[in-house]
Amino acid sequence: MAKQNITIEEVKEDLRYLRLLARDFPTVSSVTTEIINLEAILHLPKPTEHFLADLHGENEAFDHILRNASGDIKRKVNDLFADTVSEQERKDLCTLIYYPEEKLKLMEQEGVDMNEYYAVALNRLIKVCRSVSSKYTRSKVRKSLPEEYVYIIEELLHESADDRNKQEYLLVIVKTIIGTGRAGHFITALCYLIQRLAIDRLHILGDIFDRGPGAHLIMDTLCNYHHLDITWGNHDVLWMGAAAGNLCCIASVLRLSLRDANTTTLEDGYAINMVPLATFAMEQYADDPCEIYQPRVDEERTNFTDKDVRLIAQMHKAVSVIEFKLSGQIAMAHPEWGMNDRCLMEHIDKERGVVTIGGKEYELKDKLWSTLDPANPYALTSEENDLMERLRHSFMRSERLQNHVNCLLMRGGMYAIYNSNLMFHAAIPINEDGSMREVVFGGVPVKGKELMKKVERMARLAFDNDLDAESRMAAADFFWYLWCGPESPLFGKARMATFERYLLDDKEVQKEPKGWYYILRDNPDICDRILDEFGVKGEHRHIINGHVPVRVGKGETPIKADGRLMVIDGGFSKVYHNRTGIAGYTLVYHSKGFQLVQHTPFDSTEEAIRNGSDIESTTQIVEMTGRRERVSDTDMGRGIRLKIADLEKLLYAYRKGVIKERP
Numbered sequence: 001m002a003k004q005n006i007t008i009e010e011v012k013e014d015l016r017y018l019r020l021l022a023r024d025f026p027t028v029s030s031v032t033t034e035i036i037n038l039e040a041i042l043h044l045p046k047p048t049e050h051f052l053a054d055l056h057g058e059n060e061a062f063d064h065i066l067r068n069a070s071g072d073i074k075r076k077v078n079d080l081f082a083d084t085v086s087e088q089e090r091k092d093l094c095t096l097i098y099y100p101e102e103k104l105k106l107m108e109q110e111g112v113d114m115n116e117y118y119a120v121a122l123n124r125l126i127k128v129c130r131s132v133s134s135k136y137t138r139s140k141v142r143k144s145l146p147e148e149y150v151y152i153i154e155e156l157l158h159e160s161a162d163d164r165n166k167q168e169y170l171l172v173i174v175k176t177i178i179g180t181g182r183a184g185h186f187i188t189a190l191c192y193l194i195q196r197l198a199i200d201r202l203h204i205l206g207d208i209f210d211r212g213p214g215a216h217l218i219m220d221t222l223c224n225y226h227h228l229d230i231t232w233g234n235h236d237v238l239w240m241g242a243a244a245g246n247l248c249c250i251a252s253v254l255r256l257s258l259r260d261a262n263t264t265t266l267e268d269g270y271a272i273n274m275v276p277l278a279t280f281a282m283e284q285y286a287d288d289p290c291e292i293y294q295p296r297v298d299e300e301r302t303n304f305t306d307k308d309v310r311l312i313a314q315m316h317k318a319v320s321v322i323e324f325k326l327s328g329q330i331a332m333a334h335p336e337w338g339m340n341d342r343c344l345m346e347h348i349d350k351e352r353g354v355v356t357i358g359g360k361e362y363e364l365k366d367k368l369w370s371t372l373d374p375a376n377p378y379a380l381t382s383e384e385n386d387l388m389e390r391l392r393h394s395f396m397r398s399e400r401l402q403n404h405v406n407c408l409l410m411r412g413g414m415y416a417i418y419n420s421n422l423m424f425h426a427a428i429p430i431n432e433d434g435s436m437r438e439v440v441f442g443g444v445p446v447k448g449k450e451l452m453k454k455v456e457r458m459a460r461l462a463f464d465n466d467l468d469a470e471s472r473m474a475a476a477d478f479f480w481y482l483w484c485g486p487e488s489p490l491f492g493k494a495r496m497a498t499f500e501r502y503l504l505d506d507k508e509v510q511k512e513p514k515g516w517y518y519i520l521r522d523n524p525d526i527c528d529r530i531l532d533e534f535g536v537k538g539e540h541r542h543i544i545n546g547h548v549p550v551r552v553g554k555g556e557t558p559i560k561a562d563g564r565l566m567v568i569d570g571g572f573s574k575v576y577h578n579r580t581g582i583a584g585y586t587l588v589y590h591s592k593g594f595q596l597v598q599h600t601p602f603d604s605t606e607e608a609i610r611n612g613s614d615i616e617s618t619t620q621i622v623e624m625t626g627r628r629e630r631v632s633d634t635d636m637g638r639g640i641r642l643k644i645a646d647l648e649k650l651l652y653a654y655r656k657g658v659i660k661e662r663p
Contacts (some may be wrong), residue, residue: 006652018236018650018659027632031651037137038640038647045135048072049419053546055204055234057212057265058571060067061584063221067098068614069198070586070597076131076198081124091612093124100191102609104184111267118183122174125190126156132197133157135591144196144226152177153190175462196226197635203418205546206233206425208488210256210264211573214402215239216269223407230412233425233546234483234490238490241479243405245396246461246470247388248480249331251323254391258316260575261295272394274315280387281314284370292365293317321371322388324499328378329481332497336483338441344499345377355503362504409463414456414489419634420538422531423452423655424452425549427517429491434526436533437516440488448493448533452489455482492517492547497608520547527564540625542594544587549576558585558596563623570598577601592623607624 011018027030050070055062068074074094082092096103107117118476133141138158145153156173202225209215222228232240238256241249254277258262266272288463291318297304304312324345333340347356353367371381380388396400415424428448429437437446446454461467461483462474482488484496494513501510520526521543532543543561550558558567572583577583583601587594598618607613631637653659 006649007660008656011649011653011656011658014646014649018646018653020537021646021650022653022659022662025647025650028651028654028661030648031654035126035644036650037139038644040361041137041636042630042640044137044485044631045591046419046629046631046634047135047201047636049196049201049589050199050589051203051205051421051423051544053205053585054207054549054572055212055215055218055427056207056210056235056575057215057218057262058572058574058584059212059217059221059457060605061215061572061599062214062218064098064602064605064608064614065584065586065599066199066202066221066232067093067195069195070588070599071614071619072087072098072588073128073132073194073198074389074614076128080127080131085124087401088361091614093121093128094614095609095612096121096187097125097128097191097194099609100188104187106609114183118178118187119174121187122177122183125194129153129190129194129197130157132194135195135200141197141406144193149186149189152186153193160402163489169433173625192552198501201227201229201418203416203423203544204230204412205423205544205552205568206231207235207546208233208630209239210253211260211262213262213264213573214269215265216404217234219404219407222411223404228411229416229418229423230408231416231423231425232408232412232459232490234488236408236412237479237482237490239401240405240459241462242395242477243398243401244390244476244479244608246462246473246476246479247392248323248326249476249483250391250395251319251326252483254319255316255323258312258319259295261297261309261312270345270395270398272391276387277315280313280383281318282311284383285314287315288314288317288368288370290314290317293320300493301353315654317366319437320502321369322384324390325378325380325384327480327498330477332378334477334481337485339481339485341495342484342499343378345372348372348374348377350374350490357500357509360509362506362509364503365505366503405463409460410568414459415534416454417534417536421544421589422534423544426490426545427490427515427569428452428530428533430516430520430526430530431486432516433530434516434520434523436529437487442495448530449535455489490547505598512599521565522560524561524564527561531564540593540623544568550585552598559622566594567623568596587622591629593629594622596620596622 015244025034052062052065077090108114138154141157142150142154152173156170177183178194200642204222208218208222213443222230238249238252242253245628254266257266263274267274290313291638293313295309295312295316297309328343328345330341344357348364348369349355350372353364355364361397370382373379395406395520415422417423429439429451431437436448439451441454444454455546458478462472462479464472467475482490486494492515494515497510497512504510527543528545542563543565545565548567549569549571550556550567552570558570560567564586568585568587570583571577572584584599586597588597588600596619598620603613631640650659654661
């Protein structure tokens with residue numbers, strides 16, 4: 001029934017909108033049906049959300065976690081079949097769900113009776129699918145179904161196998177699927193449906209790029225994911241700046257890739273032509289040992305020859321020197337950024353092999369500076385300049401990279417608020433007393449929420465086609481500030497001491513002092529202030545961050561500030577495994593509350609398929625809500641209630657004759 005407090009004046013005020021709404025709901029019957037449907041949806045259990053951060057190019061581990069829903073599918077399989085199916089069979093069923101094509105091919109190669117295998121697998125998969133789809137309406141499940149199997153899967157999911165009258169009917173469906181030779185294809189479709197329904201929404205809290213080999217593959221997955229939001233990380237904006245043509249960002253992207261002996265994303269992923277850099281480095285540094293630029297070669301990667309390592313070191317040095325010069329150029333071009341302490345090339349005494357910083361002289365670990373002109377220390381040589389222009393062209397013309405950056409722009413931003421959770425990658429600039437810190441961007445002082453909005457708007461200008469190319473290129477400079485600027489919300493430190501860490505032995509001068517956010521974030525009152533600043537409401541509200549790996553092995557906990565803050569950088573990257581003691585986190589928010597899933601290192605996709613190896617995950621209960629949350633408790637529910645209110649106005653308008661029904 002329509003609300004009793006609706007008035008004719010309210011209806012007339014919204015008449016234009018209600019007439020548009022009437023196109024979709026032309027009769028009283030259609031309106032009441034939709035209201036009943038929406039009211040029913042409000043009482044469904046809250047769909048499951050997964051939060052992941054700092055993936056750093058580890059595509060195989062990320063892909064597996066999506067396929068196994070952070071271990072949730074394995075738990076469902078065990079719950080359903082623990083008393084009826086052996087442990088090995090449950091393990092095999094999980095592998096089938098995760099990698100259906102590969103598992104079926106393996107079964108055929110091993111000479112298994114496939115018709116018998118299909119019959120058993122189909123019956124088990126249908127039970128798993130019923131379980132994961134139980135939170136959703138038939139309409140939502142139907143939209144997720146492969147078109148050619150919509151009718152069959154709906155019949156299998158919604159008809160009870162306990163009904164004797166239906167048992168034979170369902171059995172005939174299964175036999176017919178097998179008999180028509182479509183069982184393998186049907187099973188594959190069913191497995192991917194289970195994967196899709198197990199995670200309703202995915203939140204990525206930044207740093208998709210660098211370190212690991214497969215950032216481009218992760219981005220391929222994310223750009224096609226059904227429900228997704230991304231908060232940008234500092235490594236993401238570095239690549240965005242490179243894609244926009246900023247030379248500093250390009251040099252830093254190359255340096256990080258060469259440091260980790262990992263150019264897969266650059267060359268295989270984005271077709272960046274590295275030959276000009278290799279040629280320049282071999283010629284310019286032919287007699288240079290490049291000792292401090294030796295790459296970090298993973299012990300598992302044994303395909304590098306001494307010649308390979310030598311070339312990578314030369315390329316690493318070449319682009320590092322260029323970055324040191326360019327970072328000085330950009331700091332001088334933007335004095336408002338307060339980054340003049342990064343203008344260090346002018347303080348190098350090339351002859352003596354020392355540098356003066358803060359009035360103190362330090363010996364350089366690298367004393368060979370063949371491209372440094374003391375009279376003009378930040379100028380690129382003509383060869384360096386030509387090289388960087390060629391690389392800029394390569395980055396800006398990479399279609400796949402540009403598509404991925406467009407995805408980051410369309411589906412991402414500096415922060416997100418979803419179901420009372422405030423998500424940002426690194427930090428909010430605050431003062432020592434916990435108040436929001438004012439930062440001047442574009443001549444305007446901003447703080448807190450407005451600062452984050454301003455930063456995002458400035459970043460987007462580099463890709464605004466309404467601006468001319470010169471203005472977009474100037475805007476691209478800002479990505480360098482976001483990467484390493486002293487007040488950047490994506491960095492959160494006073495400076496990035498790349499020069500000092502590469503070239504000096506003194507640990508004190510290498511320090512990168514953290515901002516007040518990292519010093520004060522354990523304080524519940526500080527977190528409450530930030531949540532209030534962003535207008536986050538709700539009894540159970542949280543800040544969720546990544547950026548700084550949690551050292552679990554040293555007893556650090558990811559749950560801080562009496563549960564108000566959750567830091568979910570558990571070290572996906574192999575570089576961090578020894579430091580964190582684990583291999584990543586997934587924060588899972590389901591209808592009963594929050595659980596933090598802690599992952600062990602992933603062997604390989606091949607090992608998972610052949611031997612059924614899985615990422616072993618342990619679950620820590622973070623917060624239980626005390627009652628099962630419904631859709632009505634979520635942002636989606638609030639939107640549905642608004643739609644119901646609009647439909648009730650339309651129903652009132654029909655019944656009062658303000659709008660006529662259309663048969």
